Every structure is written in C-alpha cells, then in structure tokens.
Amino acid sequence: MLDGSLDDRAALLNDRYKHHAATEVLRRALNDPDLGRVTLVSSFGSESVVLLHMVSFVAPGTPVLFIDTQMLFPETLDYQLEVSEKLKLTNVQVVRALDSEVALNDPDGTLHQFSTDSCCDLRKTIPLERELGKFDAWITGRKRFQGGERQELQFFEAEPPARLRINPLAHWRKEDVQDYMAENNLPRHPLVAKGYASIGCAPCTSPVKPGEDPRAGRWRGSQKTECGIHFIGGKMVRAGANS
Template sequence: MTTSTEPQAGNAVNFNLDELNQRFETAHPQEILAWCVENIPTGFVQTSAFNVDDVMITDILYRQLQPAQPVPVIFLDTLYHFPQTLELVAKAKELYNLDLRVYKTPEVNTREAFADRYGEALWDKDIEQFHHLTKIEPLNRGLDELNTVAWITGRRRDQAVTRANMPVFELDKQQRLKVNPLAAWTRKQTWDYVAKHKMIYNPLHDQGYPSIGDEPITTPVADGEDERAGRWRGSGKTECGIHI
C-alpha cells in the first residue's frame, strides 16, 4: 500500500488507512466527508437505512457540502420496513432531492410475494438467509452497479460493544474503502446536530426505537439497554451481516 494519504482517483487500495485514521480520529464528521468528496470524485456512495445517524450524514452531504456531483444514496427495500421508515425515505428524497438508489430482493415486490417464494416468517426459520436475500445480496449488487470505490456507513462506536474499536476508515472484503464518519461521534452529538439543524428523522426514535430495522424483528429498547438491543432480540445476533 502506498504511503501517500491522497489516493489516485478511483483506486481505493492507494489509501493509507493508518495515516487517514490518525489524521481524522478527532475530526468532525463534516470534515471527514468533505475530504472524501474532494478526494473521491467518482464511485463514492452512501448506504442508508434512514436511521437518525444516516440522515445526519445525508444532511451534511446534501445541505452542508453540496458537491457538484450528488452522492448516490443506496436504500435496501427489504419489504419489511416500518411504514414510518418508508414515509421518511420519501420525505428525505423530496427535501434533499436525493440521488436515491433503491435495491431489493429480485422478482418480489410485496411481503406476500416474498413469503410465497421463501416461506412465511423466514427470519424465524433462517435469519442468515433472510438477511442475505434482503440486505447482503442487494447491497453488493448496488455497490457493484455503481462502480463503488468508497461507501459511507452511519455506524458509531457507542452503538454496541461489537463496534467499540471501529476505525473511521477501513477496507471491505472487496478492497473498497469503507468510511465511518460517525465512528468517534456519540448519540448525544447526533441529536444535538438534529436540534441545531432542525433535521427530519423517523418518529419511531421518539417511541423507544433508537435503532430501527425491519418491523417484524425490531422492538423498543428499555432504559439501560444497548442501543441496538431491540434488533433481532433473542437471536444472539449483533449484526445483519453487512458489516461483518
């Protein structure tokens, strides 16, 4: 790997991760994203489940930075999102004029069609297969189709113990740059940003859902619980597979 911090355009392997992580460890997320916009002119995308952290990143990209070439936002339509999530996606698309790219399981367009093809409540029978069909395969297809060099996540270290050592910059299995601009951020800082910028967010966040996934397998979180305790409750899972 080259020792230069600045990459050749379109080539993720030219990033010096150690240098970048040292340089941006204490940086504001907007500073991290500004560097990305400047140094990754093509193949830079955001992946978003439209949780509050994801929307904050979108707000920075589309309202604060406003790059000449809008950053595509990949949304995985699992067919099992809460209605409030889908309403937020539509609202954000209009508000920010998003370059929104929606990916889903091929050849099924409704929950009923998914159940007919793969079985009722597949998440109860085979959660790994459910996540492969609804998230992992559609995401990989989207990243490939967009010729992705680098992609953004909304993960924070304080969301779960499994994310405690997450770097700001890393490489995924395909050697694409994976950018976690909120890695060192806190939940409070995110909500401070929401208040300051009067940002839209999912109303379920006000109803005990700090982390929102698919409706059948997301529950409210009690005081003192891990922020992501309501995801796949009782299954022993901590990630859907995208970030493993």
C-alpha cells in the same frame, strides 16, 4: 488512486485527514481522487438523518443506497421520502432483492420465521453487494461510542478485497448526534417516539425498555445482533447501536 494495499491506502488517508472534523472529512472524501467512486449507504433509521443532512449540503447528488427489504415499517418508507424531499437529495437509489430471488427463496414471506440469517442475506446482503460492486468506497454512520470493535474506529478502513469504508462520525459522542439533529431541526423517524431505538424490518424489530441496549429490540429473543451487511469475510466488523 493511491497505490499499495487497502490497509496502506486507509492508513495514508487517515493520516491525511486526522485533524479534520466530520463535515470536512465527508466533503473532502467525496472529492478526493484517491477514493474513486463513493456512495452513502443509509437505512433511513433513527440516526441516519445526520449523515444525510451533511451530504445534502456538501454534495446532494451523491448516490445514496437505501435497502428496501420489502419488510420495512410503513413509517420507514414514508420517512425515507420525507427526508429525501426535505433535504433535496437528488440521487437516492432504492436497492431490493430481485423478484426472481424472492420467488425462489421466500415465496410466502415467512423465511424470517425460521432463518433470520437467510432472510437478511436474501433481502439485504446480496442486493447491497450487487450495488456496492459499482463503487470504490462507501460511507457509513459507525461511531466509536457504539463499542465493540468500533472503539478504535478510524475515518477510513479497508474492506477487502477492493473497497474502503469512510466513517465521518467515528469520533462523535452520542450527545453530538442528538445535538446535531436538534440544532439543524432535522426530522426524526416517527418510531423513535414509540420506543424504537434501532429500526429494521417490521417482523424482527420491537421497542426497547428504559435501560436496555438500543439494539435489544432487534431480533429479540435470539443471539442474532447483525444483519450481515456489517461483516467482512465472515467476521463482524460492526456492532452496537443503530448500525
């Protein structure tokens, strides 16, 4: 792999791929020895099917990490199976907290009621980090139009201490996402039709009203906006719709 700091490696890769479209960034990144072992992390949420579809014809054997918090909507679990089968994804790996961790920290399943951060840490952040430790880079669906710190998002970025993130859709507009799903006749998450614009765990997700931010239905009534897998060194690096 490339020598130098993570930031230097990200800068070199961004220069290498700056004129490529999303599909080519993904295709080449999955075969670039300078990136090492790569995985896609997917929530199988409202927009996830775009990257899953791209992976399915570029490299269907790519490891896809799906975090099952054991508090997801039944519709999400059904959708995950439907999409995986339809797209013939052959290496979807379900990531969960260990039974012993749940038994110790949330034996009655009520942790989310008084500490959503602790619940997300237990059921999302820790299990995902355990699996991501096996990889050198991971693919995300982050996009510039989602605002916040994403407005200057590049295809590649550093995730200290030792990983890179790949954002093939960084330059896409919201219309591009919808057009891609329509043109490829991709299945939509069933909760989208019921007003859910950003879909997480059932106890902490609600429909959004017309004109509301797409993530207004996540942890409604609290200041919380992210689950924790979108932080680097305690700093939020993802914000916006359907992270």
